[in-house]
Amino acid sequence: MAQNTNQNPDNQKKGFWGKLISGPWFIALVVLIVIGSISMGGLFSSSNQVDTNVGVQLLEDKKVTSAKIYDGDQKVELELKDNYTNSEGRDLGKNLTFYYVEPRANDVVQAMDNADLESYTDQPVENNWFLSMLSFIAPLLIMVLIFWFLMTRMGGGGSQIMNFSKSKAKKFNKDNPTVRFADVAGVDEALAELEEVREFLAEPEKFTRLGAKIPKGVLLYGPPGTGKTLLAKAVAGEAGVPFYSISGSDFVEMFVGVGASRVRDLFKEAKSNKSAIIFVDEIDAVGRQRGVGMGGGNDEREQTLNQLLVEMDGFDGTSNIIVIAATNRPDVLDPALLRPGRFDRQVGVDAPDLKGRQRILEVHAAGKPIDRRVDLASVAKRTPGFTGADLANVMNESALLTARDGANVIDERAIDEAIDRVMAGPQRSSRIMSEHERKVTAYHEGGHALVAAALRNSAPVTKITILPRGRALGYTMVMPQDDKYSTTRHELLDQMAYAMGGRAAEELIFHDPSTGASNDIQKATDTARKMVTEYGMSAKVGSVRLASKESDPFLGGGAGAGNNYSDEMAFTVDQEVAQLLETAHDEAYEILRDNRDVLDALALALLEKETLLEKELAEIFSKVRKREERAYWYSKNNRLPSDLPPVKAPSELEAEKERAGSAPAGSENAGGQDDAGSAPGENHGDDETEVIVQQPVIDPDTTPNDPPATDINNPWDGGR
Ligand SMILES: Nc1ncnc2c1ncn2[C@@H]1O[C@H](COP(=O)(O)OP(=O)(O)OP(=O)(O)O)[C@@H](O)[C@H]1O
Numbered sequence: 001m002a003q004n005t006n007q008n009p010d011n012q013k014k015g016f017w018g019k020l021i022s023g024p025w026f027i028a029l030v031v032l033i034v035i036g037s038i039s040m041g042g043l044f045s046s047s048n049q050v051d052t053n054v055g056v057q058l059l060e061d062k063k064v065t066s067a068k069i070y071d072g073d074q075k076v077e078l079e080l081k082d083n084y085t086n087s088e089g090r091d092l093g094k095n096l097t098f099y100y101v102e103p104r105a106n107d108v109v110q111a112m113d114n115a116d117l118e119s120y121t122d123q124p125v126e127n128n129w130f131l132s133m134l135s136f137i138a139p140l141l142i143m144v145l146i147f148w149f150l151m152t153r154m155g156g157g158g159s160q161i162m163n164f165s166k167s168k169a170k171k172f173n174k175d176n177p178t179v180r181f182a183d184v185a186g187v188d189e190a191l192a193e194l195e196e197v198r199e200f201l202a203e204p205e206k207f208t209r210l211g212a213k214i215p216k217g218v219l220l221y222g223p224p225g226t227g228k229t230l231l232a233k234a235v236a237g238e239a240g241v242p243f244y245s246i247s248g249s250d251f252v253e254m255f256v257g258v259g260a261s262r263v264r265d266l267f268k269e270a271k272s273n274k275s276a277i278i279f280v281d282e283i284d285a286v287g288r289q290r291g292v293g294m295g296g297g298n299d300e301r302e303q304t305l306n307q308l309l310v311e312m313d314g315f316d317g318t319s320n321i322i323v324i325a326a327t328n329r330p331d332v333l334d335p336a337l338l339r340p341g342r343f344d345r346q347v348g349v350d351a352p353d354l355k356g357r358q359r360i361l362e363v364h365a366a367g368k369p370i371d372r373r374v375d376l377a378s379v380a381k382r383t384p385g386f387t388g389a390d391l392a393n394v395m396n397e398s399a400l401l402t403a404r405d406g407a408n409v410i411d412e413r414a415i416d417e418a419i420d421r422v423m424a425g426p427q428r429s430s431r432i433m434s435e436h437e438r439k440v441t442a443y444h445e446g447g448h449a450l451v452a453a454a455l456r457n458s459a460p461v462t463k464i465t466i467l468p469r470g471r472a473l474g475y476t477m478v479m480p481q482d483d484k485y486s487t488t489r490h491e492l493l494d495q496m497a498y499a500m501g502g503r504a505a506e507e508l509i510f511h512d513p514s515t516g517a518s519n520d521i522q523k524a525t526d527t528a529r530k531m532v533t534e535y536g537m538s539a540k541v542g543s544v545r546l547a548s549k550e551s552d553p554f555l556g557g558g559a560g561a562g563n564n565y566s567d568e569m570a571f572t573v574d575q576e577v578a579q580l581l582e583t584a585h586d587e588a589y590e591i592l593r594d595n596r597d598v599l600d601a602l603a604l605a606l607l608e609k610e611t612l613l614e615k616e617l618a619e620i621f622s623k624v625r626k627r628e629e630r631a632y633w634y635s636k637n638n639r640l641p642s643d644l645p646p647v648k649a650p651s652e653l654e655a656e657k658e659r660a661g662s663a664p665a666g667s668e669n670a671g672g673q674d675d676a677g678s679a680p681g682e683n684h685g686d687d688e689t690e691v692i693v694q695q696p697v698i699d700p701d702t703t704p705n706d707p708p709a710t711d712i713n714n715p716w717d718g719g720r
């Protein structure tokens with residue numbers, strides 16, 4: 001995400017005239033002038049033309065000193081002894097030209113032979129090869145030029161070819177960022193690591209004095225928009241060193257060798273500084289494993305990667321350069337990149353937690369007039385799963401909305417609307433839905449919400465709306481109270497049932513389901529498949545990892561890598577997935593059937609008010625008949641769960657003692673299932689705990705006028 005200004009000196013020196021001279025029209029003009037002047041040369045010559053008879057007569061009368069005969073042009077130039085005066089009495093001077101036709105060539109030659117000339121030149125036809133070549137090539141050249149012009153005008157893919165020659169001009173950006181560490185919030189671990197990098201840059205002697213080698217590369221990895229670029233800039237800003245940035249995708253050109261030469265240039269220029277940071281965004285574009293993927297890999301990419309490695313290995317003591325690279329896909333990187341001496345420092349940059357979100361909001365609220373009643377902590381609470389970029393966007397949108405309304409302070413309402421916008425796109429008030437469609441949407445969203453409310457492991461519903469927004473016809477938002485760092489099997493099952501709630505309601509009420517549930521089904525299917533192939537949550541399949549890390553053959557996994565298990569297993573997986581989905585569908589259906597009165601009340605309230613918030617929802621849901629707990633799950637008959645509860649944490653014991661002291665102790669639920677006691681950081685000793693943020697169900701727009709909602713461009717895909 002390079003937002004720096006292009007500081008290439010060549011580009012600035014090249015002023016108006018430079019641009020004009022390099023423009024295709026100028027070249028076309030030059031070509032035309034050359035052709036014109038050559039072919040019209042005859043017109044500008046000083047000799048006058050006379051009739052063929054006259055010319056031959058002059059020769060026969062021996063009035064000519066010299067003659068030159070142009071064979072191909074069938075033209076003769078004469079130089080006379082005296083001036084020639086024509087029949088009208090006009091003096092035509094000494095130099096005359098005449099033309100002849102082929103049948104008369106013999107007469108002309110004969111006349112010349114007999115003319116006692118002092119000099120006589122036979123100009124052969126070859127003399128005109130240049131002109132004839134040009135007249136042949138010129139139209140072609142003009143066509144190419146026009147083509148070029150159109151291509152550059154369109155700016156489409158084709159222009160890349162033409163830009164090849166210019167590729168040197170915009171290869172990378174140089175910047176002296178003013179970003180500070182204080183501008184990056186909610187990524188404290190990453191900041192701590194990078195603070196060290198800043199020290200390396202600012203006072204390398206401190207480390208080299210002790211014989212330490214300064215690291216050459218830092219890899220920042222994490223989801224998009226979490227502030228990787230911002231962090232890298234902040235390091236440069238804090239250390240006061242220049243910041244060179246380039247994106248990995250810029251390296252991968254259509255011409256082999258360009259990428260490698262860009263790497264060379266980039267490092268050469270960076271090395272002219274005492275210290276510098278080179279930032280390579282999207283390094284996975286060049287840094288994918290070599291020699292894999294469809295067609296055995298990409299020469300250009302490999303050359304570029306090799307060059308990068310060579311340059312990094314080639315750092316000497318004279319300049320102090322640290323390469324910071326960023327990627328969303330650390331798993332596909334070539335291991336050679338991660339070796340010591342290269343990107344051996346790897347820093348994870350995750351989506352921020354509750355506190356982090358609040359601090360990012362504070363960073364972006366600075367300098368904006370915000371209503372005193374706005375509580376950024378509660379805004380942070382309402383935005384689980386948002387990245388730094390999303391939050392920056394929320395604050396910016398709220399300012400824009402406020403400005404549009406002509407107000408002076410950003411209030412709660414503007415921020416609310418901004419959150420919705422960032423989540424699901426702008427409101428579409430212009431869209432008029434038919435009463436029936438509104439009703440279907442109300443039941444659909446009501447179905448989601450009611451299922452969530454009736455299940456025991458689902459986060460509470462905080463908002464439902466049937467106002468169309470972005471690509472959604474309506475949406476339901478459930479929000480966990482706390483940040484969650486792992487998800488249990490029951491919670492996943494609840495999520496699937498919740499996703500099926502919309503479809504189940506349509507079936508139950510209208511007997512004719514709509515296409516509006518496609519996104520729900522997709523999400524539920526993804527969850528089910530992961531449960532079976534990644535989370536080991538199917539008894540039949542067992543705790544086996546079946547999904548391959550890299551299932552896209554084009555991204556370097558190799559064809560067939562997606563199926564590293566037998567066909568029988570694939571069959572079982574499919575069966576298990578289908579089974580999970582069926583069960584979820586059943587659960588949703590039963591909940592809705594058993595709570596029909598609540599569903600109707602909910603739909604009615606939605607049709608009336610369009611948007612329902614927590615308070616109104618709590619009232620409607622007070623009548624919900626909760627679904628009973630599912631049976632214990634165990635993966636095998638000989639692995640039955642124990643009846644003994646887990647031990648109580650010291651803090652729990654403490655709290656119990658206090659309660660016992662102040663009031664006669666009621667019988668405390670000994671199940672140990674009390675969530676409040678478990679610290680959010682607790683992750684069962686497993687470093688790779690999956691974070692599953694529950695997202696709102698957004699129901700894609702599927703009115704007949706629009707193409708059916710597909711998964712492409714769906715912002716709700718790909719773990720945000
Ligand atoms: N932790 C953060 N603190 C403050 N602002 C942030 C943070 N993360 C992101 N932002 C805001 O979001 C914008 C985009 O972030 P940035 O480009 O650094 O993300 P990124 O991780 O590099 O994304 P990508 O992987 O798509 O390149 C930043 O310019 C900043 O305004």
Ligand SMILES: [Zn+2]
Pocket residue numbers: 444448499502503516517520697698699
């Ligand atoms: Zn839905």
